Amino acid sequence: MQPPDEDLPVIQVSLGEFVLAAEQMFTVPDQLEAFLRFVLAGRLQYHDEHARISINARQGALAPHISKYQLYRDIDSVIGITKDLPFQLHMAIFPLASFRDSLTEDNHLKCPLSSPKGVIGIPLYRIPNMALGKVDRRHITRIFFPRLYHQGQNPAIPPETMTLIYEECLRPAVISLNPVDQSRWPITYSAAMTLYRDHKGRFHFGTIDFPSHLLDQLGSKLLELFQIQDGLQDAFFVHELRGTKGASHHNLHDAEKRRAAFNAVFHLFDMSIIRPEDWVVDIGLEIQHQGCILQWLTKGHRQFFNQVQYRVISEADWNNLVFQRYFPAKGTTAVKALQHFPSASYYRQWQALMARLDEDKATMVQNNQLMQWFNKLYWVPHPESDRMWSTKTGGKEWIPLPFGECGNCPRIAVNPRFHGKDAPRLDEETS
Structure with a gap:
């Protein structure tokens, strides 16, 4: 063994874990040397390697009494799966869907789809989808097309299908409801591609505002047009409001403050047509203890x-x-x-x-x-x-x-x- 100050990996243990390990070594006759090294020098040999033992008396300690810390709640994100556009603010719609705003990461929600084995749950991000528009800076509404889903295939929507969606569904729907904006919508999908691409070939995805009082009709009209196109049937909308952490801190035991925080986050939605069963709200908890900081201990990591x-x-x-x-x-x-x-x-x-x-x-x-x-x-x-x-x-x-x-x-x-x-x-x- 080298001098006692050589650089060794550290294993942090609680006082109880240290005593238990020492007792186990002490009861085994051929572990006497290991016992002395462990309790006197803070050394442990495992898998032919040496480590230094660090005792943290706070590890595994009981949390302070509830009266000694503050517990706050925060609405982190909101996700809704609907057959309508339940907003009371205008929507900024993408004529050319922003590619980077398609859902490509797992948000832990699944869509039930029929298969030879029965109804199975498919993660939303694996279903072909496209960005429709935004109602708030941290909000995005996407359209999902479950009939385009094929197991093992890339969920990206092919260009010919995007052309069909724009020319036969999206543009006709918005123009039929709001004809005054007809000149702002490119006649074809290829024209939209040209309009929103600069001379270096980079896309700059612009939006066109659509009035709030017509949004409920737009949702119905889009689904109606999707239903008559092969592969676009059974489409639905997914609304995601993310990154609201810090904007809705409230005392979870105060009903009035809970309601105020909820209303602040849902201000852009028309609550008269919201169905609670269509929505998932991610709630975060924040614990504060005056004069203390939160410590993440190794033992705690194994629990999380x-x-x-x-x-x-x-x-x-x-x-x-x-x-x-x-x-x-x-x-x-x-x-x-x-x-x-x-x-x-x-x-x-x-x-x-x-x-x-x-x-x-x-x-x-x-x-x-x-x-x-x-x-x-x-x-x-x-x-x-x-x-x-x-x-x-x-x-x-x-x-x-x-x-x-x-x-x-x-x-x-x-x-x-x-x-x-x-x-x-x-x-x-x-x-």
């Missing part, structure tokens, strides 16, 4: 995460992508759809620090001081372009732990400096 998926990041990506997402340089413009980061205390403090420093000092703090600390981390949540924690299922480059079929679980970015060296084994930490 049953599986993770990890990827060993290249050194260039760890430095230029991962690090820069967590600690952006001074003057970096934040993505509008950014989630999780703006709510993190460290992130707000980092932005405040960057604002106080001049360019040279900010660069020195970021690259010379903070980077050295960041490079000592074994792993971090893999940051996406819009969020810190991503749980979508990855491709072949993502390795699930425990091994097996991978569901929706946190993505982990592994520091390449420690992979295969003296870092804790991921399968031990997540088992």
Whole structure:
């Protein structure tokens, strides 16, 4: 054994876990040396590797009494599946559907479809769909076409079908109800493609406002026209309002404040035609304890995460992508759809620090001081372009732990400096 201060992976245990492990070693005759090393030196040998034991007396501790902390509720997102357009505000409609606004990620909702085996639930994002329009900055309404779904095939709608949707359904529907806007709608789908593409070939998806008092008729008219087109039958609308976190904080025990928060989020919907059974509301809870911070302990992770998926990041990506997402340089413009980061205390403090420093000092703090600390981390949540924690299922480059079929679980970015060296084994930490 080397001197006692060599760098070893750390395993954090509660006081009870430490005592239990020590008792088990003490009762086994050939484990006496391991017992002494464990209780006197804080060392543990597992799988021919050595680790340092760190006792956290707070791990597994009881939560404070309910009277000593504050519990708030927040409406994070709202999703509705309907056969109408239940809005009381005007809708900005895409003549040329924005490709990037199609649903391509799992939102955990399924659509019942008939099959030779009976009725099965198909995740919504696997059903061909297109963006119809927006009623609010954080809102999107999409049209789904279940008859176009084929197992194992790309859910993207082919160009010829998009042409059919525009020329035989979308344009005729809006013009029949609001003929004054006829000149604003390109005559053909190819004309729309030309109109919304710049000279470099890039698309700029514009919208045309449609009046609120005609939206209920537009929904019915669209479904009527879809019904007579082969492959477009049984279409339905999905309305998604996301990223509202922080706008509807309220005391969950106060009925009046619950109602006010609900009304604030649903202000764009016509509640007279809303059917509650068509909607799913994602509720978030926020716990605050005066003078304390929330700690995520290893023991707690095992209760929340049953599986993770990890990827060993290249050194260039760890430095230029991962690090820069967590600690952006001074003057970096934040993505509008950014989630999780703006709510993190460290992130707000980092932005405040960057604002106080001049360019040279900010660069020195970021690259010379903070980077050295960041490079000592074994792993971090893999940051996406819009969020810190991503749980979508990855491709072949993502390795699930425990091994097996991978569901929706946190993505982990592994520091390449420690992979295969003296870092804790991921399968031990997540088992």
